[in-house]
Amino acid sequence: MYKLNYLNVTPLSSYSLLVTENCNLACKYCYEENSSGHKNKNMSIETAKQLLIYSFTESKKHNKKVDYSFFGGEPTLNIDIIDYLCTQGKLLSKKYNISFSVNIITNATIMNKKIYNIFKKHSDVFTNCQLSIDGHQIVQDLNRITKNGKGSFNTIEKNIPYWKELFKDKLNIHGVLNHNTISELYNSYLFFREKWNVPMLWFLPAKDKKFTKNHVEIYDHEMNKIYNYIMERVRKDNSIFEIEAYAPLNRSLKNGGSSKPCGIGDNYCAVTAEGDIFPCHHLYFIDTKRETLLGNIWNGIDKAKKLMWTVYDNSDIIGCQGCDHPYCYRCPAENYEKYGTPFVQIKDLHCDFMKVDLKYQRLIKNEIQQMGLLNRGNKQC
C-alpha cells in the first residue's frame, strides 16, 4: 500500500547469501557465534526460487549483473541450494541476457565427491573461491576449532588439493590475525605461498580487544618480512605478480581510494536463509533489533531505507578527516557494532595497523615505479 517507487537509488546487483546459518566450526572470534550464535537455519528451495525471481527481475529493470556470494554459516553444508542457484542462475542469465557470476567463502573443511562435482559443474560461473584459514597448523588450530574443541587444520589440509584443482587461479586464502597468532604472520604467509603453493593471500588484523601497541610492532616486523620476500621475487621474476597476489599490499598498484568504504546496502546486500534483505551479512548478525532490515525477496526492499546507504560517503565518517590513507580497510558494520552508527570509524590500534600497511604500500609503489613495473600488471587488483 505504501510502497515507494520514485527513489533513484543504486540497484542491487551483489548478493551475499546466507545459504545456511549453520556451521561445523566454532571459531573463538566468530561474530556470528558471539552475537546471536549459529542457528540451524537453511535456505529452502522455495526461498532460493524467490531469490532468483527477485534478483533477476531487479537486474532486468536496471540491465545490471547478478552476482551471488555463497556465505553462511558454512555454505557447503547446504550444497544442494548452491547447485540449484547456479543451475537456475545460468538458465536465467541466458534467457534475459544478464551477466551472472558467483563466488564462495568457505572454511574449506568439507569436501566430498558430491561437492567436488557440483563445483566442477559450475566452474564456468565461479569468479572466486575464498578459503578462510588463519595459517599453518599451530595458528589454525588455536582459534578455528570444531564444536568438539578440536583443531580443523588436518581436515583442511587433506582437502587443499581438491580446492586447488577446482578453482585454480580463482582460489585465495584469507586469514584473520589475532593477538595470539599475529607473530606467526610471515610463517603462515610462507606456508600458504610455498608449502601449499597458493599465491592469492590476504591477512587482516581482527578487532581483537587483546591487541596492544606491541602487537602493532609485531605486525610491522612481520609485514617487513613479507615485503622483503615479495620484493625479492619481484626483482627475480621482473614481474609484479607477487604484489598483485597479496592483499593489502596489492593496493600499492591502485591510484586513489573509493568514495566509500564498501558497497554495503548500495549495490550490495545480504539475503538471509529466510529471505530477509539486510545491508550486509555482518549487520544482520549484530543488529538483533533488526532496525537495518531493508525488506525481503517476496515484497522487495523499502527504497527509502536504502537511500542512506546510497548517499553517504567518506566525508560523513567521523574520525577519518585529515587522514591520507586511501586504502584503509574500513567496515561500517563493525563501526555500527561498536558505536551504534556506521559513521564513526573505529580508530586507535586499527589505525596503527592500517598505517603499517600504508608504509609498505608506499615503499612498494616507489620501488616498482623506479623499476618501471608500475603499470605492467596483468590483473585488475
Place this chain on the structure above:
Amino acid sequence: MLETYVLHITKECNMQCIYCYEKDKTSTYTWDELKTLLNNIIKHNRNFNLEFLGGEPCLRTDLIKETVNYLESIENLNVDNYIITTNGTIINDELIDLMKKYQKIKYAISMDGNTIMNCLRILKTGFNSHDLVVSNAKKMLSIFGSDRISSHMVTHHYNIGYFNDGIKHLYDIGLRHFGIGTIENTMTIDNDYCQTFIKQHEILSHKIKNGEYEGIHIGLFEGVKPKSDERYYVRDESGKVILETYGRVDNDIKNTDKYKTQPASSPIGNMIYNIREKVYYNHKRIMLSG
C-alpha cells in the same frame, strides 16, 4: 501566537553530531550577561515562552536555575512555559529538583528515533547517543509524565525512510509529544527526501486514524508554524548569538539598539514550509475520510 524567546546559555556541547549546524562551539555566558538580557526582554514584553538552547543547555543547569528563579520572582510577568531543548544525555538532581518546583518547565529531548535513525547524533566519545538518551528519557518520563517530556526528531535523507519505525520506538518508550524537523544548511534536501517525508507522515496519519497511537501528539499535525514567523538572531556586543526570537511581537528586544538583530535565512525555508503544509492538510484529509 505567543512569542518564544530562545535563550542561548552555552555554546559548548558534549556531542559531535555529524549534521551539527553550529559554528560557534565555545562561547559561554555569565549570569550577569543573561540577567541584563532578560531585563531587556521584560522591559518590552511581559508574557512569553522561554526556551533554553545551546550548545547543550544542561551543561549549565546552574544558569537555567538562576533564570527561572529570577523570572518567577518578578511580579506582573507571565512566562507560560520554560522549555529546555536538550540532547537528553545529561540529567542531574539540580535539574530534577527545579522541574519538581516549577511545573511549567518542559524537557524537550532531541533524538532522531531508533538506533539507525539516530546514527548522526554522536557523543564526544564516539557512541550513538541513542542508548543513553533512551535510558534518561525513561527516567524523566517516570518522574514527570509524558506531558512534560517531549521529543524532537531531526529528519534528513539518511533517516527519513525509517521515520515510522522511529516513531513507534519512541512511543513504546512512553513519549507522546513529538516535534518533527528537517535538517537545514548542513545536508542536501532533495525531492526524494520531500516525497518520503510526505509519504511517511501519510503512513503515520493512517496509523493514528486506525487507533494505533492513542494519546500521541505530532506537532505538525496540530498546526503549521505561520509563514509570517521569521526567526531573528540577537547578538551581543561581542557578536555572539545570545537569543533567538520569532518576530511575533512588533516592539520588543529585537528593535532596541543594545543588541544587533539579523533575520535567520534558510535557503530551503519555502520548500520545508510547503512539505509541512502538505503533511498538515494530508493529515486533516485522512482523519476526516470515511
